[in-house]
Amino acid sequence: MKNPDTFDRAEPGPRKANKRHVLRVALAQFDKDGIDATTIEGIRDLAETSIGSMYHHFGSKDGLLAALYFIALDDQLALIEPQIVSASDPRGAIAGLIGSYLEWVVQQPKLARFMFQARSYVAAGPHKDALAERNQRRYGTLLKRLREGVKDGVIRQMPSELYASLLVGQSENYCRAWLSSRVQGKPTDYTSIFVEAAWRSISK
Amino acid sequence: MKNPDTFDRAEPGPRKANKRHVLRVALAQFDKDGIDATTIEGIRDLAETSIGSMYHHFGSKDGLLAALYFIALDDQLALIEPQIVSASDPRGAIAGLIGSYLEWVVQQPKLARFMFQARSYVAAGPHKDALAERNQRRYGTLLKRLREGVKDGVIRQMPSELYASLLVGQSENYCRAWLSSRVQGKPTDYTSIFVEAAWRSISK
DNA sequence: AAAGTATACAGAATTATCTTCTAGAAGATT
DNA sequence: AATCTTCTAGAAGATAATTCTGTATACTTT
Missing domain, CATH: 1.10.357.10 (Tetracycline Repressor, domain 2)
Structure with missing residues (x-):
């Protein structure tokens, strides 16, 4: 990421580290494959986190996009x-x-x-x-x-x-x-x- | 549809009647609910046709969008x-x-x-x-x-x-x-x- | 410091959706 | 009429999103 502080500013604090990480991975995937071809499972896999965690933070794929x-x-x-x-x-x-x-x-x-x-x-x-x-x-x-x-x-x-x-x-x-x-x-x-x-x- | 001849010109002939009909229904649904929220099944249902027919004509959801x-x-x-x-x-x-x-x-x-x-x-x-x-x-x-x-x-x-x-x-x-x-x-x-x-x- | 509460993480099970496959009908071509 | 192509059909299979239940971790209160 060119400017690593964009996400830090939007989702500050140590407890949001995983959330920020997911956001970064998601952006990279959306950019690489397009929004439609990118799956939640694909992001989860690359971000090495769990589905539960992702849905806890974003609620849905749409929620992730909106965030x-x-x-x-x-x-x-x-x-x-x-x-x-x-x-x-x-x-x-x-x-x-x-x-x-x-x-x-x-x-x-x-x-x-x-x-x-x-x-x-x-x-x-x-x-x-x-x-x-x-x-x-x-x-x-x-x-x-x-x-x-x-x-x-x-x-x-x-x-x-x-x-x-x-x-x-x-x-x-x-x-x-x-x-x-x-x-x-x-x-x-x-x-x-x-x-x-x-x-x-x-x-x- | 304002100009009912757009689809007739693009997909002419009596045998393409169903294809045209699906295209019209699809456009209406995409317009109403957005591309993502519109499902193949939803279009099939409204167009009163079959999945086989739709995949015969368009190959995939992407194919329908491209058409x-x-x-x-x-x-x-x-x-x-x-x-x-x-x-x-x-x-x-x-x-x-x-x-x-x-x-x-x-x-x-x-x-x-x-x-x-x-x-x-x-x-x-x-x-x-x-x-x-x-x-x-x-x-x-x-x-x-x-x-x-x-x-x-x-x-x-x-x-x-x-x-x-x-x-x-x-x-x-x-x-x-x-x-x-x-x-x-x-x-x-x-x-x-x-x-x-x-x-x-x-x-x- | 213990108990209580809110937030975060985990993954199996469920539901929704897309796609493939096989079979048959309708239309065109010889 | 026989053959070939195009179109229709829907069940079965594959993929992806979401829900649900449980646990752990951090924060707050007493």
Whole structure:
């Protein structure tokens, strides 16, 4: 794992050592074989733990997916949020958002790949609310910033439900492609292009 | 089904009636409960057919997913391709691409939703090649158009692996959001915004 | 420090689901 | 009409997820 502290932060304490270990093994397997082809028994075997223990911690395969998904999401948010908050103007907030997002994907390719794969599983399950709340957190502060820009006449007025797609859609699409080896160049190689494109997409 | 001829075109003939019927039922179930929660037995039951018949036609659950996926992909391409080919200039090609893509998603929300969900399953399986070929078909002609634009000085020169993301990333992201009810406005309500944003993203 | 409580670990048994297999019916081809 | 191919059928087998019951370990209270 590139950043060994992601799981330590999410599930701290010595008693959670086994839980963290299972999460790490699970992520590796999901990444290697895909979510569907990975079995609970396979994870149990590699993690050298017991079924009882796994079901104690996660309740179900879906539960394991959701746990991993939210660990990934929170790890991502921890990197992105400060960038938006600390920016001094709309353009800076956008550059911070996109820059830190691309940064995270390159730092945590396995978590990123997993998130794209698991999103539909998690969104279908009983975690919609927690997910919506996180999205709120991600774009809430940003939207305030954009409204400043609209008032100042530098950003175009449009339905607010459009901003998120216009800003991160391109970056996200490219990251997806990079994570499945359809393109070569690292997302962070093109940060300035994505920032510029996002800015042009919403500016006057 | 909004467009009842999609399956008729993909699997024509009276002998394929049952196969088509299974495909329709399967799509409805995947859409209702998600891919993972839908069982072969559930589809068999609703379609009032037999397991033997289903495995004869599709070989496996993955096979069923792949069959549906490529029917959807071809249906989409059938709408998009002519728009790119018939356009007279780069900007027209881009407008055609985005406009027809948004159009298709709104016409075929179930197929579109399914494609987003099934992509990772299909990409993991033994159909990478067929998928890559289709993508080639989708962006090959377009890239030629863009190169014209670069020569004429209206489009910025950049690594060609970037164009696809810069052009359709925003639209795709919004469609995803619309298909999972995170936003209200129909994608086609915002066609001109997405076309304009795409153009600005790659133009000089 | 002992008793009590909550948390974690263990694996056999059960249930759910996917897939294979064999057989026969319906349709096409000669 | 004989033969070949495609389609339908469902029972049996294989695989995977989940439940259940019991035990051990750590933490809390007295």
